[in-house]
Amino acid sequence: MAIEAQSSSAANPQATQQAAQQAVSVLEGEVTLTVALAGQPNVGKSTVFNLLTGLSQHVGNWPGKTVEQKTGTYRSQNRTIHLVDLPGTYSLTANSPEEIIARNYIIQERPDVVVAVVNAASLERNLYLVAELFSLAKQVVLGLNMVDVAEGEGMRVEPRVLEAALGVPVVSMSAAKNQGVRELVETVDRVVSGELICEPNVPEIRADHREVLAEIHELVAPHTPPPYPSEWVALKLLEGDREITEMMQSRCLPPECWEKVHEILMDHEDAVLAVASGRYDWVGRMIRAAVTRPRAGQITLTERLDRWATHPLWGLAILAAVLGVVYWLTFAIGQPLQQFLDVYVVGGLANAAAIGLAGAPAWISGLVVDGVLGGVGTVVTFLPILVIFFAVLAVLEDMGYMARGAYVMDRFMHLMGLHGKSFLPLFLGFGCNVPAVMGTRIIDSHRGRLLTILLAPLVPCAARMTVVVFIAPIFFGKAAMLVAWGLVIFALAILAVMGVLLNQWVLKGERSAFIMELPLYHIPNLRTIGIQVWQNISEFLKKAGTLILVMSILIWALATLPHGEIQTSYLADVGKALAPLGSLMGLSWEMVVALLSSFVAKENSIATMGILFGGAAGEAGLQSALAGVLSPAAALAFLVVQMLFIPCAATVAAIKQESKSWGWTAFSVVMLLVLSLSAGILTFQIGNGVL
């Protein structure tokens, strides 16, 4: 039971609270407390976190892991409370890095209070995690979230009854409507001050396994290393938990003791189900009295929407419509904004710098205008499109649609060893590869994410299509449109083939089973979305932005040094050195340089050709110049290479940021280089014979 500490304090909780708090502050001065936020996915945990911490958040990584770590602070009663957002997990068994992180944090860091956020609409399954939490932490507060959604589904949860059953305080909340969060903070304070006492009703194992658990416990208890509760370790061994078994076998238990334990475990290999059933029996007892369903059997909103959204045919149509809206937003809002920023902000800055540096040596103004501002320009002009994409992704995820889109696309993505969830990020790639790579965060398995990141640059982005649209009409006249479509289909076919190959040979093995929760639909919370967009953007600016700037300056230097002209620059030298390779594709060194310069931004290759082929007479002049130096087969080869070539610097930076590995970034670049060049050579050699 969660009970008031003293009967007298119930009459005047305020006074007790103040007294307790004074006592604490007299003893230790300014105290900082740590509160951990635990919960399953789709319970509104991040909304609670965002409401409490606002912009005080720090996003990093869990030590040694690629899992995102969010921490932040809030103030209550003159105390700074340090809030740690544990990864959203369905259980605390060693199934995924997230689950290991969550439980190790609780075991090793011992937070003062653990707030377990649960979804009132699927309380039964949500309390499974709480059942696991109770054997690790004593000071638990239950945040019963989404009570409004539950009521919409015809369910009522009685918080006081649940509180009595669980033995820990329960706070009813609708975080998306900003209800109950203040009460949650107060309850945490009262638990910290000792005014509320948590006596969690720890679930017991099912009767038929009680004896064997006691047997194991007796064997391992003397050898369990300190922060680990020995009863919990015994239970995890019985469950066949990989990490704990490995730890106890290789580091803690003497061999003869492990032999005995191992023998018992072998005889109870099915215990994982017994342990789980025991927890669900416990959950059943907890909620029997607390949950009522006044109108059983009613057709809920989610059910009604899902008849359309998950239908094999209508579901695809809805998905297509959603994506249509994303594109409309990008072109109607994103592009004009992008152009505005490019012309007025970046252009204005460049002009100002050019005037300001008029007296300085040419290389300084070149460095500032072309190198630095060129890089800044690339970063800045990405922003509108990124904001739109991130906002749309966040809205779709928060309202629950994302899982439906993933469901209808799963059949198709399956072929590449991917889940439906990979579809959306890949599709975003048509607009721009950067949000495609960053959007892979919605994929929960590490392997699925990496595979999607590696495939994303094969989706032809808008900037690549600009180059195609510029060059194709010169050589293919009326067939130019066909060639452009053919190139897109070709790129996607390569993507599918690479997906199958990478899945078979490089990232094989642990394709996780397709088991995905379809959360209930609900109104998205604007604050959560705003904070998420802001976080993604600021992270992009901090990490990718710096890398883009460095690469932009580097390319500028290569294209300028030593004589200040691209024709005689190091980049031209590289192009000339690669001329033999170029000639296999029918390309002169100028065209090779144009390809190389597309690394800064895809559309750059047109500008580079302009400079290298005389620069005069504008677009039409360049088009006729190109018609003179390239055969149709060479032009096609150039376009093929362009479609599959290394992505732009911003995308490479995003790949590094998201894969958190220079190794995989290099793998991606080399893979695309080999792929594009061999496709280019093949195209030219075959084309030369046919055209």
Place this chain on the structure above:
Amino acid sequence: MKRVWRHHSHDVAIGDHDNLSAIPSGESVQIREMLGGHHFLSRLVSLGFTPGTHLKVVQNFGRGPIIVSVRDTRVALGRCEAERILIDRLAREDNGH
């Protein structure tokens, strides 16, 4: 719970009539047994699937993933995954809640 690989009636279970992938939309069933390694089992368990649990098939079009409702949660399951969940069909009057 008996171990799967010892129970003779389960040897023919995959592809047979009594796995989840063969159940039409709208029918409620009870889980008899789940086949697979520790990892697979504990993922199923954490989403609410345990032997004895009642679940309702929400959507099954005969191919592609299916949707079931288990412990107040809608869960999408790949077809291969559904084939590894063996079920008992419930009498008609048990259906519908």
